[in-house]
Amino acid sequence: MHTVFSDGEVWPTVRVEEAWRNGLDVFSITDHVEQEYHSYQDDIRIDLNRSFELARTRAEALGLTIIRGAEITRDMPPGHFSAIFLQDVKPLQTSKWRDAVKAAYDQGAFIFWNHPGWIGQQPDGIAKWYDEHTELLEKGWLHGIEVVNQKAYYPEAQQWCLEHKLTMLGNSDAHQPIAMLYDSSSDAHRPMTLVFADNNSEESVKQALLARRTAIYWNNMLFGEDTYLKPVFERSIQILDPKITIIGTGLVYVQILNDSDVSLELVANGQVDEILFPIQITLRAGKTVLLPVRGRSVELSGSKEIKIPYRVNNLRITPLEGLPVELKLNVTFKKAKQ
Amino acid sequence: MHTVFSDGEVWPTVRVEEAWRNGLDVFSITDHVEQEYHSYQDDIRIDLNRSFELARTRAEALGLTIIRGAEITRDMPPGHFSAIFLQDVKPLQTSKWRDAVKAAYDQGAFIFWNHPGWIGQQPDGIAKWYDEHTELLEKGWLHGIEVVNQKAYYPEAQQWCLEHKLTMLGNSDAHQPIAMLYDSSSDAHRPMTLVFADNNSEESVKQALLARRTAIYWNNMLFGEDTYLKPVFERSIQILDPKITIIGTGLVYVQILNDSDVSLELVANGQVDEILFPIQITLRAGKTVLLPVRGRSVELSGSKEIKIPYRVNNLRITPLEGLPVELKLNVTFKKAKQ
């Protein structure tokens, strides 16, 4: 995110208050290091560490963790990079991009590629991988990529993260006030990187980021590896009455509570022999919905565990695949009376 | 409104974009002239005219009128004052309040008293009129009062405006981004001063303000004189089918469209001999509602214009009185068949 200390339009404290209101635990301000992005230098004395310092007090008062960061902003290739967990931003203000990235790396920074398919650098909106990115990767200077930036999703970046073992991130890249960028009267919200860390400390978050323990929440979707999305699904969903009795080809409604903030879009991922179930169903956020199931045969009897196979279309483990899940029911089948 | 050039938290351009989004035509930034309110002077070179100048280009690009203004911020009495239509803010930066107000007056400014019952100066939230205000009034140095400021309404101020022929104003006094102050997911919105001017030019607006041609829109209420609120009501409301036929004591629904953005809360203001009508009814903003009317006698016949007397509770012509209005119907009465 940016402030008046580069080309943003808010004082650093606004970023703290926004983070608190939006429910973030950890955040970073990443003002550009390059002078050409210091839009207000006629009025403001630019100090690259200043936005962090001005924000820190309020962040602490609100119990938030703020991480010192900066953006290295160069032509493509290699494009823009954020470096976080810095000790001092100043050494990054250098003309050659390799020097700037190295300066971050030498401070132990976590470095990620920003908006790889940004229309300002890739007019068709499609991210491209250059030799420079291979170089960064091989040097150990690249730890992650923004799969989501502001209001754009880059499927290529999600794929690269899987292939190259890079961390997936989703960030707002806000220059304006957040509430002007994402209208709170609509469903829009800032992208968030979910970091599966032990706690909110800087060390713990850094460890989790380096270990790629993240998922991205944006636009009623989660993007991440199944290792992380599966428990999210399992702790969000509760089948309120998993023991049901089906008589012949009769209809039974199963109540499913989705206790999360994300409506989950399920599509059938195969069939089962004993029962029919909907091809698609949406488990609305914070609501209980009815899943209608029906017996396939008048002849069935006895009890059985049935696993209904679905994919969750908006929990994306790859750009094209939803997370496979099973809804488990304990069904007692009874023959219908003639 | 305030920016980083006093104690606000946004760059001046944010105020322009917010004004455009909120549908304002005319606005003013009124940064404090006093050094003690220049919260960021360690980082920002303070120039009292700068926030106006930085905002002007974007305002013009968006077709908005921006008026140069400033806030004179002193202890109570006499409290805080905004001065708008200034040529140069600098002369107002002087230690004695009379000198500061005079400096504004000498530039032909429109001067108004801010948040007279502000809890920071009046702990019980009740506005008080001091000798200093009489002095300002008699010198011609006081033209209006904020009846609504940010999220507070001052009924005393509305009364004083009526008594002393002062202009009523309602302003946001925003320091944060507007969308952090008024959550767009709720019904809250910034207070707005409706100025009944010929056009959006600075001259025309100034003329209207000096002639007290204003009303205040806030919190689903309008505050103003009946001269201005009556036409607002009359052009908002349309009786879709004013010609009705009532048979005996029968029931007829009259469709009333409220084409404005303000839900209007009507309460009965007397009776009529011929028909019964609801004690209270809300004409929802942008909707058509049904007004049920019923004949009072089985004996009536013939046609007649009926004026149903209501008061509009949320169009306030004084702190305690809603605007009196009449809904006109052309009723044909028919005796019920026995």
Added chain:
Amino acid sequence: MHTVFSDGEVWPTVRVEEAWRNGLDVFSITDHVEQEYHSYQDDIRIDLNRSFELARTRAEALGLTIIRGAEITRDMPPGHFSAIFLQDVKPLQTSKWRDAVKAAYDQGAFIFWNHPGWIGQQPDGIAKWYDEHTELLEKGWLHGIEVVNQKAYYPEAQQWCLEHKLTMLGNSDAHQPIAMLYDSSSDAHRPMTLVFADNNSEESVKQALLARRTAIYWNNMLFGEDTYLKPVFERSIQILDPKITIIGTGLVYVQILNDSDVSLELVANGQVDEILFPIQITLRAGKTVLLPVRGRSVELSGSKEIKIPYRVNNLRITPLEGLPVELKLNVTFKKAKQ
């Protein structure tokens, strides 16, 4: 609630589906027993037990408890009464009101007075207590009163419940589909009686109703005795960081989570010696808000439990009094450095 089996406009199954969607656990259909309210008898064969029977299957499929009920609908006094936990509605269809109420009583019904200030019977909207109500009370034929009916609240009824040890109820009295009566795009919702019962069984609910273990949820308010509202408050609110340090007259923000669906409106209920706190604050439903507290003296030091006294304006223990509560903080006071 009513169905096409008296003067409602929906088939009984609609009432079940609505109850499920609105999150009710237990409900009753109370069609009028009197023939004059059987509006569709030209088309429908009226059977007073039929709406219950038609609704029961779907209620069971959805895991809801449905209670057989009926409305005895007479002129004022004594007005309208609902009787629930009936075995057979037919005996209530008798011309004299005492006979009808007795028929309900003889079946062990829970009997309550409906909408005592209903404008159709009390044109000024104010409930009146008649000798007939004293008679009913003394005979043990009256167990509760509707304090809230549809869209009206009767403060007199709340007072009578407290005085006469009667159960408070809040009901929709729906004739139309619920979603036509309470627009789900606004904050409006059907009134609900919260019954503090061991479980959802008919017996358990009846026991709780007879023991007056209820509160009413309506219009972002709860009405009930402090015995029941106090635990509601205490389990809704969580002070996230009750241990704070105040330096001199410095400001600290305390984070308070309101995990309930009801925004709680707190107003100060006295002062404390050591700290200043807001006169009023709203704890928004489902949100965390910041409570600003400030030291009153530069001289304080040491640790202390501070209880901040508030009343919750919208948890009403009497028609005029909000529930008194305390917010407990563990404050360490430190002298400010000079």
Added chain:
Amino acid sequence: MHTVFSDGEVWPTVRVEEAWRNGLDVFSITDHVEQEYHSYQDDIRIDLNRSFELARTRAEALGLTIIRGAEITRDMPPGHFSAIFLQDVKPLQTSKWRDAVKAAYDQGAFIFWNHPGWIGQQPDGIAKWYDEHTELLEKGWLHGIEVVNQKAYYPEAQQWCLEHKLTMLGNSDAHQPIAMLYDSSSDAHRPMTLVFADNNSEESVKQALLARRTAIYWNNMLFGEDTYLKPVFERSIQILDPKITIIGTGLVYVQILNDSDVSLELVANGQVDEILFPIQITLRAGKTVLLPVRGRSVELSGSKEIKIPYRVNNLRITPLEGLPVELKLNVTFKKAKQ
């Protein structure tokens, strides 16, 4: 739509009130003629004309036009059909489908095929055209098809309407209360057939339907021929400041008001030589948005009308094509100062 007189769950008057609330001018209740769909015949005396008669009085009181209709409900092929503008529904209650359709045709009915891809008859959800439909078409017994039914859109049906000169319709097919089917707290709304008729009279509407002067409004989309969608677009959109001046490759914002209830999704449909404009932009319903345009050359000078080519993705003239439109600007180009 259906009522308790076939397998719906509401009394006919509910359909009238819903129609009024939803802003319909004309509507029809189309209860099934077949006895197997008379779900409540144990309780209700079924009369096929009764739902129309019971609804008519309230429709007239509210100024709505109600058209007598019915649904002929048979296996696929040929499936379900609605017939409206009937004089008497009874003759349609006959066992052979050809006899039923002929009975409607003989009364001068407008006859349309319902939900051709309904999953109950086409398990894959894809509509199929059978010989029986060719037969109906050739006999002149088929006038239209539901392109949208309840919550489903049938692209095949839209294509058939274009090929066979049939009228496009979009209907709710409601059995439950409308507000239970389409949650008013979300953006969902009932499908509506926009009929471009001279007035709301039965004759005028029938004439327009037979002349195929319709479009369908559903799910923030319109489906129809360009003849009808083009004027909808043109009267919805207003360029507030079409005269602009572009200096060199400078940026100018053009304000575009969308005064309709439908957010319009524009995607570029070609290029223009002189200016750059966004690949895609959404004109939000009821809002003004800023269209950024930029000069392509520093060398341009002089004035010119520029037509920016877009397609409106959600105004569908075929299943795959949005309506082509042009935004006209009068641009004065000026060379940038060096």
